[in-house]
Amino acid sequence: MERRLIIALPDEEIARRLCGLPGGVRIIVWDLGDPAPDVAIDLLVLRYMIPAAELRGLAAVSVTVAQSQTLGFDGVSEALPAGIVYCNAVDVHEASTGELALALILASQRGIGEAVTAQPRGEWAHAQHPGLAGKTVLLIGVGGVGREIESRLAPFDARIVRVGRSARTDARGEVHGMHSLGALLPGADIVVLAVPLVGDTHHLVDAGFLGLLRPGALVVNVARGGVVDTAALVDWLGAGRGRAAVDVTDPEPLPADHPLWTLPGVIVTPHLGGHTDAMAGRVDRVVLEQVRRMRAGEPPLNPVLGG
Incomplete structure (x- = not known):
């Protein structure tokens, strides 16, 4: 019954x-x-x-x-x-978050943020931007969100390197373990974070992590704000060493006077990931x-x- x-x-x-x-x-x-x-x-x-x-x-x-x-x-x-x-x-939320991750990558790589900033000034800010084709994207997190991001990146002629909790091979190919990050980060043009916030991913992105990235690298966070050490990110961005596009922050909501709002090369969205x-x-x-x-x-x- x-x-x-x-x-x-x-x-x-x-x-x-x-x-x-x-x-x-x-x-x-x-x-x-x-x-x-x-x-x-x-x-x-x-x-x-x-x-x-x-x-x-x-x-x-x-x-x-x-x-x-x-x-x-x-x-x-x-x-x-x-x-x-x-x-x-x-x-x-996986598909919608995958959409947003791709949007943040493309907006950052193609200078959309700069164009939007120039628009109210009536400024024709013509410039060359790096694009996505031929770039190496280090995708950290191969769960549901990571799979959706990977699927959306596939048509853009980028090289996708996947990182999961442990090294293995699945239906989509090789997955590197977290222990390989030190060797993989220097070769990444774009790093996308799509991991849950748990004990060993808290402040995964710290000063040491960021210090291994090549100049001008882009860090995209659609995971959780606490995956990134915000102070270390601000220092890295403030020194002009790289760029960021973040949908999640720590703290969240991001205070109005927080430096992430105004640092160059940064796109901040207010946790829009799955909310469509x-x-x-x-x-x-x-x-x-x-x-x-x-x-x-x-x-x-x-x-x-x-x-």
Whole structure:
């Protein structure tokens, strides 16, 4: 016999989109604010980009599965109450983040930022820029986001060198291990960061990492801000040794007076990675699959913590 499920959704918009859920499923709207519901919640869909610290409030509520709308889960393990299964949003943001990574690379390589800056001045800033063809792109991270970035780079006649947690060969070819970074960084024209923020990737990009790059190299971060030592990046950029295009920062949001905003050769976007008009439909599909699994007594989709 199928169970009657109680699902908590973060806002009325997603509740309207999912109003066609099968019978036996009760929807409540709750975004972790007060008052807390007095019922046991089978599936809690968290609001997009919720600070991990807010999850501590779930200790006073009965929740079986918490479904995130984001892919990363840095900081969650410290805040998630015991007994709750936390699932991330696999197959929601990877393609959109791949699009943005390519956009940041092309904008940086083709001088789009400089052209946009010159436009309000009516300045015809004609100049030669490096392009992408023939360049070596060091792609650090070969998970879902990394694969989408690689697929989008493939038609641009660039040499893609992939780096993962360990050295191996997969269907797409060679993956170098993290231990090879010291040998690979000097040959990179562009470094793209697409790794999760975990213990050994915190400040992966530090002064030593940046010091190995050739002059004028481009660092693109679509991972998490904490993967980069921001102070080291600012020093490297300020010395005119390279360029950066970052969608994520540490701290985030980036303060208005932070030097990254005004350093030359830098593009900053406000964590736009997966946030496109395709996101809602992808989130809905994940929620529907979680409901199907719960009704069938199957394990949840994409559990990463808890349980």
